[in-house]
Amino acid sequence: MLKNPEIDAVSIVLPDNMHRECVELAVQHNKHILLEKPIAKELEDGKAIYEITKNYDKVFTVGFLLRFDPRFNMVKQRLDNGELGDIIHLYCRRNSPITGPKRYIGASDLSMHVMIHDIDYINWYMNSNPVKVFAKSRSVLLKENGMNDVIYAIVTYENGAIACLEACWVLPENSPTIIDDKLELVGTKGVAYIDSCDQGVKFVSGEGVSYPDSRHWYYVNGEVSGDLAEEVMAFINNVVSGTKSIITPKEALDSLRVVDAIERSIKEGKEVEL
Incomplete structure (x- = not known):
């Protein structure tokens, strides 16, 4: 081919x-x-x-794909124009039902498959190199599969800013949302919040309450829409126009470096340097 x-x-x-x-x-x-x-x-x-x-x-x-989510992009714009000042610290979470890891057994893990999404945009926001990581994990429901249920990580950046990340993928299968993700960013001039738990859409029926995806990979008139579609269209536009992607090879490598440090910290039980 x-x-x-x-x-x-x-x-x-x-x-x-x-x-x-x-x-x-x-x-x-x-x-x-x-x-x-x-x-x-x-x-x-x-x-x-x-x-x-x-x-x-x-x-x-x-x-x-979160680079193409307008909510996360709005935060980046306000950081770049100085409206939020310098980042003091931020907290984020990305929790989801256990149906996900049951499909990925042996193929991926929590830090690589889930947490790396947040690592990417945090590095993008910080405009500074990550230098130290301390992480803890626990495995209960997925222990027999050799996978972590939950990971907490604290990443320290060269400029002194701190990021606290939470990732869990063992919520009940009947959870009303496919992704419960949040961001709280505190800057020297302002604060930014993103709360995606309810997706802005709620359905109630005899089967319960549900918050269907309305941002990442939903369908409109039979076509895939949302962040995933924007990501693909951006790639096509780069190819056609001869421009470079907004996501560089170094940024992708830096995200992997943080994931590697998270796994090393969990294994060694101490803060590690990148």
């Missing part, structure tokens, strides 16, 4: 441990690349992908 000159771009949506090989092949054949997050499963592979894509003359991007 990659040898076909009529194919200009590829989307790589394969298990995390296969990303390096696939990116290398796509680069060898000079294709534009949309790679599903994370950049790689192992830090060594992530560094290798970074090296071959940092000066790549085609489009290379990693699919962090």
